[in-house]
Amino acid sequence: MRLLRTIVQTLFLAGVVAVLVRGMMGLTTSTCETYCPFAGLVALYPLLRFNTYTCAMNEFHVALFVSLVALTLVTKKSFCSWVCPLGTVQEWIGKASREVFGRYVRPPVAVDRILLNLKYVVLVLVLGLTWTVWQGDLGFRAYDPFYIIFTGFRGHETLSFSIFIGIGVLVAAFFVPMVFCRYLCPLSAVMDPMSRAGFLRLRRNPGRCTDCGICDEACPQGIPVATADEVTARDCTNCLECVEVCPEKGALELTLFGK
Numbered sequence: 001m002r003l004l005r006t007i008v009q010t011l012f013l014a015g016v017v018a019v020l021v022r023g024m025m026g027l028t029t030s031t032c033e034t035y036c037p038f039a040g041l042v043a044l045y046p047l048l049r050f051n052t053y054t055c056a057m058n059e060f061h062v063a064l065f066v067s068l069v070a071l072t073l074v075t076k077k078s079f080c081s082w083v084c085p086l087g088t089v090q091e092w093i094g095k096a097s098r099e100v101f102g103r104y105v106r107p108p109v110a111v112d113r114i115l116l117n118l119k120y121v122v123l124v125l126v127l128g129l130t131w132t133v134w135q136g137d138l139g140f141r142a143y144d145p146f147y148i149i150f151t152g153f154r155g156h157e158t159l160s161f162s163i164f165i166g167i168g169v170l171v172a173a174f175f176v177p178m179v180f181c182r183y184l185c186p187l188s189a190v191m192d193p194m195s196r197a198g199f200l201r202l203r204r205n206p207g208r209c210t211d212c213g214i215c216d217e218a219c220p221q222g223i224p225v226a227t228a229d230e231v232t233a234r235d236c237t238n239c240l241e242c243v244e245v246c247p248e249k250g251a252l253e254l255t256l257f258g259k
C-alpha cells in the first residue's frame with residue numbers, strides 16, 4: 001500500500017510540476033491553482049450571492065471542492081496524504097528529517113494542541129478577506145505556500161516576502177512534520193469536521209496488539225494510535241503508515257465506521 005500511495009503522490013506532484021514547467025516555457029497560462037479545490041470553496045459565496053465567478057475561479061474549481069467533500073466523507077483526509085502536492089513535499093521532508101534525527105521531531109503536546117487551532121483562524125481570515133477587502137480576488141496568493149512554491153516562486157502575485165513564506169514552510173517541515181497541513185492550511189480546517197465523520201477508519205484489535213507503540217512513532221500526524229480502539233482523530237489522513245510498520249498482522253485494520 002505504501003508503494004501505491006507513493007506512486008499516486010508522485011503522479012499528482014509530477015502533474016503540478018509539469019504545469020509549472022509548461023508555464024515557464026510559455027506553453028500554458030494555467031498554474032497550480034487551476035487544480036486547487038480550495039478555490040472552489042472561495043467561489044461559492046460570489047456564485048450563490050451574485051450568480052457569478054470572480055478572479056480565476058470557475059465551475060471546475062467548484063466540482064473539485066464538491067469532489068473533495070465526498071472524498072473526505074468517505075476516506076477522511078486522504079486528500080492530504082495521497083493527492084496534495086504540498087502535503088507530499090512536506091511528508092518527504094519530514095521523512096528525511098526522521099532519517100537524520102532517528103524519529104519525528106514534534107512540539108510538546110500542549111503546544112501542538114494550541115497550534116492545531118491556528119488553521120481555523122487562517123480559514124476565517126482568508127474567506128473573510130477574500131469576500132470583503134479583496135472583493136472576490138484571490139488576494140491570499142501572496143501568502144499561500146502552495147501557490148508560491150508550485151509557481152516556482154514567480155507567480156504573478158508573488159511578492160518578495162512570499163519567497164520567505166515558501167522557503168519557511170519547506171524548512172519548518174524538516175523540524176515539525178506536516179507543519180503547514182497541521183497548523184495553517186485553511187483547506188485542512190474545512191475538512192476537519194467531515195474527516196471526523198469519515199467512513200473509512202482504522203481499528204486497533206487489542207487482542208492482537210502488543211502495545212509496542214511503533215505505530216505512534218510512525219504517524220506523521222502524531223496521533224496516539226497504540227492507545228485507541230478506533231482512530232477517529234480529525235487529523236488522520238489514512239496514509240496507513242501505522243499499518244505499514246505494525247509488526248502484528250491484523251492488529252490494525254481499515255474498516256467501515258470502525259466495524
Ligand code: SF4
Pocket residue numbers: 204208209210211212213214215216225226245246247248251252
Ligand atoms: S504497532 Fe501494532 S502492535 Fe504495536 S502498538 Fe501499534 S497496533 Fe499495537
Ligand code: SF4
Pocket residue numbers: 202218219220221222223225231235236237238239240241242243
Ligand atoms: S493514524 Fe495511521 S493512517 Fe492516520 S495519519 Fe496516523 S499513520 Fe496515517
